[in-house]
Structures are given as C-alpha cells and as structure tokens.
Amino acid sequence: MTVANGRGFLSIPGPTNIPDAVLAAMHRPAIDIYSGDMLGVTRTLLEDLPKIFRTSGRAYIYAANGHGGWEAALSNVLSRGETVLVLESGLFALGWGEMGRIMGVKIDVLKGDSRRAVDPAAVAQRLAADTTHEIKAILVVQIDTASSVVNDIAAIRRAIDSVKHPALLMVDCVASLGCMPFEMDAWGVDVAMAGSQKGLMTPPGLAFVAANARARAAHQKADLRTRYWDWTFRDGEAHYQKYGGTPPEHLLFGLRKALDILMEEGLEHAARRHALLAEATRRAVARWAEAGALAFNIIRPEERANSVTNVLTPDRNPQPLLDYLRHKCGVVLGLGIGDLTGRAFRIAHMGHINAPMMFGTLGAIEMGLVALDIPHGAGGVQAAVEYLGREVH
Numbered sequence: 415m416t417v418a419n420g421r422g423f424l425s426i427p428g429p430t431n432i433p434d435a436v437l438a439a440m441h442r443p444a445i446d447i448y449s450g451d452m453l454g455v456t457r458t459l460l461e462d463l464p465k466i467f468r469t470s471g472r473a474y475i476y477a478a479n480g481h482g483g484w485e486a487a488l489s490n491v492l493s494r495g496e497t498v499l500v501l502e503s504g505l506f507a508l509g510w511g512e513m514g515r516i517m518g519v520k521i522d523v524l525k526g527d528s529r530r531a532v533d534p535a536a537v538a539q540r541l542a543a544d545t546t547h548e549i550k551a552i553l554v555v556q557i558d559t560a561s562s563v564v565n566d567i568a569a570i571r572r573a574i575d576s577v578k579h580p581a582l583l584m585v586d587c588v589a590s591l592g593c594m595p596f597e598m599d600a601w602g603v604d605v606a607m608a609g610s611q612k613g614l615m616t617p618p619g620l621a622f623v624a625a626n627a628r629a630r631a632a633h634q635k636a637d638l639r640t641r642y643w644d645w646t647f648r649d650g651e652a653h654y655q656k657y658g659g660t661p662p663e664h665l666l667f668g669l670r671k672a673l674d675i676l677m678e679e680g681l682e683h684a685a686r687r688h689a690l691l692a693e694a695t696r697r698a699v700a701r702w703a704e705a706g707a708l709a710f711n712i713i714r715p716e717e718r719a720n721s722v723t724n725v726l727t728p729d730r731n732p733q734p735l736l737d738y739l740r741h742k743c744g745v746v747l748g749l750g751i752g753d754l755t756g757r758a759f760r761i762a763h764m765g766h767i768n769a770p771m772m773f774g775t776l777g778a779i780e781m782g783l784v785a786l787d788i789p790h791g792a793g794g795v796q797a798a799v800e801y802l803g804r805e806v807h
C-alpha cells in the first residue's frame with residue numbers, strides 16, 4: 415500500500431520548491447535579447463541583487479550553478495601560486511578550496527569537522543602565524559548544506575581584524591541567502607556568492623557573485639581571470655556583456671519574480687520564518703532522538719542552521735526510511751553526503767516553505783519511524799505544532 419499520490423514534497427536542501435508565480439513568470443516565448451523587457455529585467459536585477467547581499471558593491475549574474483559561482487569568485491580576485499585559507503566545517507568550503515587548487519592556487523585548510531562550526535579563535539591564531547601575509551583570501555561557507563552547520567561570519571571577520579590580516583574574506587551563501595541574515599558590508603565580507611536554487615526559490619542555473627571595493631582592487635591584478643567570468647568584461651556597456659553571451663532569459667524572468675516575492679515578504683521576515691520552521695523541525699527531532707536511534711549532527715544548538723537539519727542515524731543506514739518516505743508518502747528527503755553517507759539524512763526548511771509544508775514532511779517522517787519500527791520518542795510533530803502555536807500570532 416502507498417499513500418503517495420497527491421502533491422509531492424521535495425524536502426531536499428536544493429533545488430528547493432519553486433513558487434507557482436515563479437514558474438508562471440518563466441512560461442513565455444523567448445524574446446529579443448537586445449531590447450525591451452530584457453534590458454529592464456537586467457537593470458533591475460543588477461540593482462536588487464546587491465540589496466539581497468546587503469552591499470553597496472556590485473553583483474554579477476552567471477548562467478551557471480553554484481560551482482560556477484565558486485569559479486567566478488576565485489578567478490576574479492586570485493593569481494596562480496597565491497595561498498588561500500579554507501575554513502573547514504563540512505564539505506562545501508573544502509569543495510570550493512579543491513576547485514581553487516585545480517585552478518592553481520595553494521590551499522591551506524584550517525582543519526574542522528562535520529559536527530562543529532568554524533572556531534573564530536582558531537582562525538585568528540592561524541592568521542597571526544602568517545606574519546608575511548602569504549594568505550591572500552579566506553574561504554568559508556555561511557551554512558554548510560552537508561553538515562547543516564551555520565558559521566558566524568561576523569565573528570570570523572572580527573577574528574581576521576584582531577590580528578590585522580589583510581586577506582580577502584570570501585563567503586559562500588548558497589544555502590543561506592534569503593534564509594537568514596547576511597550583511598555583506600556590515601560584516602566586512604569582500605566577495606560573496608550564491609546560487610538561484612536554494613533560498614532564492616528559482617530553478618538551478620544562475621549563480622551570483624557580489625564584490626566590494628577591496629575585491630575589485632584585487633581583481634585588477636588577478637591573473638586567473640578568464641573571459642567568461644571576468645568582472646571587467648561584464649562591466650562593459652553592451653547588454654550581452656552582462657551575461658558573457660545570450661542571457662538565460664527564462665531563468666532571469668523567474669528570478670525577477672522570486673526577488674519580488676522575497677522583497678515583498680522582507681528579508682527580515684523571511685529570516686524569522688526560516689528560524690521558526692527550523693526550530694519547529696528541531697523540536698520534532700529532539701523528541702524523536704529521546705529513544706537514542708536519531709541524533710543531531712551539529713552538537714551545539716546555537717550552531718544548527720536555519721535552512722537544513724542533518725539528523726544522524728548512528729546505528730542504522732537511513733536508506734529504508736528514505737525509501738519508505740519517497741514511495742509510500744511522496745516525500746523526498748536529503749541523503750547524508752561526504753563522511754555522513756549512509757549515516758544521516760537531511761530535512762530541508764529552505765526557501766518557499768510554510769508551516770503546513772513543514773508539518774507534512776515531519777508527519778511523514780514520524781509515520782516512517784513508526785512503520786519501520788525505528789525507536790523514537792513519541793510526539794515529535796506535536797512538539798513542532800505546539801512550538802509554532804506558541805510563537806506565531
């Protein structure tokens with residue numbers, strides 16, 4: 415028996431649910447790339463993206479996924495042979511660093527693990543030891559989607575400043591922009607990048623990079639620049655230069671609608687919504703975890719992200735549970751990845767989601783725990799409902 419027919423629930427941490435209005439905005443014929451609507455959309459997106467990153471700097475739009483955004487960020491500010499410090503806190507900063515290594519920069523990793531946030535004191539210590547300022551840039555993710563940790567970017571900036579180190583601070587906000595506060599200028603972030611398909615509620619295929627004046631100064635002497643990613647080329651007057659070729663028209667119309675939705679809700683409100691739905695999820699997981707078969711991957715509560723929750727299943731492979739949810743309930747959860755493969759699952763609460771969607775996912779998980787006889791504390795969904803009932807007025 416299955417009860418999966420009906421609206422499917424995609425509860426993976428990207429791509430995320432796309433609002434119907436965003437889908438509808440893309441349902442239109444192709445248009446001329448040199449006139450009319452296309453020019454207006456480009457202009458307003460290039461005006462609004464810096465507002466989302468909270469910077470007075472400039473933003474660039476690439477027809478690319480997040481990995482393309484990584485390459486764009488690195489190639490515009492670095493030169494072959496320079497050293498970059500990667501702050502490990504899961505998988506994604508390491509992946510970004512690995513890309514840099516292949517491009518020809520030296521990668522130095524500040525060791526971390528998949529259950530903890532980056533320790534700002536350790537960052538200060540490592541940078542203090544770099545007396546000749548070999549390190550030119552620091553790579554960190556705000557939310558690591560694999561571990562579900564959130565890093566304190568403002569505290570990392572303070573750590574860098576405490577030892578007066580001049581390295582650029584480069585932040586991956588793919589899984590956090592639109593989901594929690596990000597203050598590029600106020601936090602002293604020099605380069606920030608994101609993708610369309612997570613908190614920004616748009617199909618995969620667009621990457622964004624924002625740069626401040628320090629990043630643009632580094633750009634002047636970067637020798638990893640290539641034509642497609644190059645900021646200077648994209649700053650040119652001709653419209654096709656903004657995209658290094660044909661604009662990804664339909665994705666841009668979708669993004670326009672998604673940013674309208676986000677700006678109408680307000681960034682602060684969206685962050686609060688994510689915080690509430692994340693905490694509701696954590697209340698449920700905490701209740702289930704009482705029986706010992708499930709646990710939070712992230713050890714310290716204050717380091718748990720508001721866009722995704724990684725749940726460890728220490729003594730069993732979660733695959734049967736994921737299969738049950740997919741085939742019997744129509745709910746797709748995220749797998750554990752990296753060193754958590756076969757030992758964890760991930761619940762997304764990112765982007766276009768509301769309380770009933772969250773209850774739907776949590777209710778199905780609890781149903782799966784019952785069906786598969788996985789030991790769990792009862793009343794997880796109840797705890798989530800009660801939490802939101804107390805908080806939302």
Ligand SMILES: *Cc1c(COP(=O)(O)O)cnc(C)c1O
Pocket residue numbers: 428479480481482506555557558559586587588589609618
């Ligand atoms: C999803 C993600 C990426 C990679 O994005 P792709 O579009 O899959 O290339 C990078 N960083 C973080 C934090 C992510 O969550």
